[in-house]
Amino acid sequence: MSRIISPEEVAKHNQKSDIWVIIHGKVYDLTQFLPDHPGGQKIIMKYAGKDATKAFEPIHPPDIVDRFLAPEVCMGSIDLEKLSHVKIEETEEDKQIRLAREKMPRLEEMYNSFDFETVARSVLKSDAWAYYSSGSDDEITMRENHSAFHRIWFRPRVMVNVKDVDTSTEMLGSRTSLPLYITATALGKLGHPEGEVVLTKACKTRDIIQMIPTLASCSFDEIVNAAGPNQAQWLQLYVNSNRQVSEKFVRHAESRGMKGLFITVDAPQLGHREKDMRQKYSQEDPDEISRNSTEVVRDQGAARAISNFIDPSLCWDDIAWFKSITNMPILIKGVQTAQDAVLAAKYGCKGIVLSNHGGRQLDFAPSAIEILAEVMDALKRENLDKGFEVYIDGGIRRGSDIFKAIALGAKGVGIGRPFLYAMSSYGVEGVEKLLDLFQSEFEMVMRFMGVTKISDITADMVDIRNIKDHFVANPIDYLSQTSYERMQPRGGSKL
Ligand SMILES: Cc1cc2nc3c(=O)[nH]c(=O)nc-3n(C[C@H](O)[C@H](O)[C@H](O)COP(=O)(O)O)c2cc1C
Known part of the structure; x- marks a missing residue:
């Protein structure tokens, strides 16, 4: 006792x-x-x-x-x-958040994914906002992820019977209502006290696949236990320098029914997410830092604090070892060139996610949508495309973005931040609402494009002549800019 x-x-x-x-x-x-x-x-x-x-x-x-x-x-x-009787004093930030929450628009007034971002910014604590919204260095890749979609235009077909449109598909053998999954994002409890299970519950009611992050705030089992009996989930793995830790985790995940193992390979060290770092720094006592400057590095924000274990020695030869410890299909998350896509297929992976980690790692890495077409061409040239599943993530904010990715050969797309924002502001109902919005936008685009099922979507429906041309004038993206341009953490930065 x-x-x-x-x-x-x-x-x-x-x-x-x-x-x-x-x-x-x-x-x-x-x-x-x-x-x-x-x-x-x-x-x-x-x-x-x-x-x-x-x-x-x-x-x-x-x-x-x-x-x-x-x-x-x-x-x-x-x-x-x-x-329970101890009175907790409300901080100034807590007060601001309480007032912002009282003024949140009703869920019915949320019309697109950007609306959730705008609301989340006002109701998230400044450290959570800094961690979720940040990209690396100058955040050029983070912005490019979204704006690259603006360089792709449609070739719509008319006079097709589009009365009934079916948006469902299969990803890694599991049925899903949309070619979309909620991708792995760490630290769910920064945004919502229940953490990642909020996403799990919404995925259950909407038949959507969730990728569970290694660095979830909830335990892995809590997230799996919150899922329905036939609900498909995938595991995102950060490979631990101590391989026994990874082996135990992978074997356990397989025993709990995970349908895919996504090994993240674009984070041999973490990118400098300066907004997150600055936020952390601003919480420290400057005297304390200068006096103890040789001590543990502590100016790196939430990201660094949780990720020191990730193994920078991970390489292609390790795939054989992963195959020896699991029967789950193995996919590589974070591929950024056609050469590496081909290598992943040659090493026996089941697929890849073209991703730059939401612009949080190498700044000036290309957007996934920009390289998708050349990746598919390279795989076809080597005869490696059959049964090899290519996913993309980064900057996908509209049903039209999903359509463009499918047209260029993606099996499905991962979406990260918008679901964190929906979860943080409105909980399960918010995530369900955002999934409904993606459903309705995607279905509308399919109808306008003259297709009734996913397998009808083909590369000739999009015009990608400008995709490589980074100088072409993009339409101004007012909605996303109103959020992205005002990113100083509330009360955080001293700049
Ligand atoms: C807050 C946050 C945390 C993330 N955590 C992880 C992670 O733990 N593991 C991982 O592989 N990717 C992680 N990612 C990257 C996402 O899986 C995904 O690649 C990215 O968010 C997609 O871009 P989007 O946010 O523009 O949709 C994270 C992204 C964000 C925004």
């Missing part, structure tokens, strides 16, 4: 030389751990003698306390009854 400790007693331990905090109902003495905390000391000091659960949960894997803290530092359990 662990000792029951009152909040008053915890509150007495609020100094650097003697600091206790409450996490998930347990009281920890973090005095020794304080200087080693990868996220810096200030954030722990903020919760000295208090309950840190709300701040801790979104950005730490569920098992991290057991892995990093010795059992002796757990002083006992908090008296939950007494804790």
